[in-house]
Amino acid sequence: MIASREEIRSDQEARAPDPLVLAFDLAATVLFALEGATLGVAAHLDLLGVLVVGFATALGGGIIRDILLDAGQPAALRYKRYAIAAFVGSFIVFLFSDEIREIPTGTLVALDAAALSAYAVSGAAKSIDFGTNTLTAILLGGVTAVGGGVIRDVLVNKTPIVLVADFYATAALIGAAVMVFGVRSKQPMLRMMWIGAATCFTLRMLGYWNDWNLPHF
Numbered sequence: 694m695i696a697s698r699e700e701i702r703s704d705q706e707a708r709a710p711d712p713l714v715l716a717f718d719l720a721a722t723v724l725f726a727l728e729g730a731t732l733g734v735a736a737h738l739d740l741l742g743v744l745v746v747g748f749a750t751a752l753g754g755g756i757i758r759d760i761l762l763d764a765g766q767p768a769a770l771r772y773k774r775y776a777i778a779a780f781v782g783s784f785i786v787f788l789f790s791d792e793i794r795e796i797p798t799g800t801l802v803a804l805d806a807a808a809l810s811a812y813a814v815s816g817a818a819k820s821i822d823f824g825t826n827t828l829t830a831i832l833l834g835g836v837t838a839v840g841g842g843v844i845r846d847v848l849v850n851k852t853p854i855v856l857v858a859d860f861y862a863t864a865a866l867i868g869a870a871v872m873v874f875g876v877r878s879k880q881p882m883l884r885m886m887w888i889g890a891a892t893c894f895t896l897r898m899l900g901y902w903n904d905w906n907l908p909h910f
Contacts, residue, residue, distance in 0.1 A: 713883055714822075717815035717890070718755065718768075722775055724808035726751035726782030728801065729845045733783075734790040736849045746848050747783025748776065754840030758816050758833050762823050802901050806864075810893035813838040813865040814872045814886045827873055834869025835862055838893075860900025863907065868893025 729750025733743040752769040759767035769775040786793055816837025820830035839855045839862045846853040855862040872889025876882055899905065 713886065714815045714818050717811040717818075717886065719774065719778055721808040721811035721815065722751045722778045723782045724804050724811070725841055726779040727786055728805045728808065729841070730783035730786035731790075731793055731801065732845060732849060734786060734793070738849075740784075740787055743787045744780055744783045746845055747786065748779045749848060750841040750845040751779040751782070752776070752841060753844040754812060754816070754837040754842075757840040758819065758837045761833060761836070762820065762825070764819075764823060799901075803898065806894050806897040806901075809838045809861070809865055809897060810868055810890040812841075813868045813893050814889040817869040817873050817889070818876075818882065818886060821873065821876060827877060830873045831866060831869045834873070835866040838862070838865035838869070860896060860905040860907070864893045864896035864900060867896055 726747040730743045730747035732750075733746035736742075736746075738746065752775055755769050755775075756767040759765075759769075765771075813834045817830045817834030819837075820833040825833065842861075843853040843855060868889045870889075871892045872885045875885035875888060
């Protein structure tokens, strides 16, 4: 007997989060919260504004992914650990904003690249777990990685960086693709998540150092 879509989704929702995906998710949540809150402080937002921007940056992409997967209540809202990680990271930035302003730009870019990489592969991994095809898994890895950044930029009245410049979303998509194709080739998930994340991180940093951009008007 073939299970219905509703039965499959119910079974997936009942499972505990995969520890590997959870580890990548939480690492990316904290890193993106720090990065988003830093931008909020630079925009002279108050405490609530900084917390909102940090939360949106950290969890917006994952929420969009879960909605597109029809995965029920998004994991970022279902499990309080995500919100706690995002708010704690954002609050730390607010408390130590003066010290954070002294951090070199290259270091901040590296932290952002690490978060981008972790979310690209964790988003693709969750998509695979929900039975999506290869292309969809790659696209949702990219959405998970850059979705929060798009929301962040809109909140602080900036044109989303992924639409105008930087080798950013492209790096996330390539990293997700490396992971997905590796898993489809029967390689271990853990190995391919690390390889995919390393690919994304390397490409993002090379793009930053060499000022890579896609053609644009």
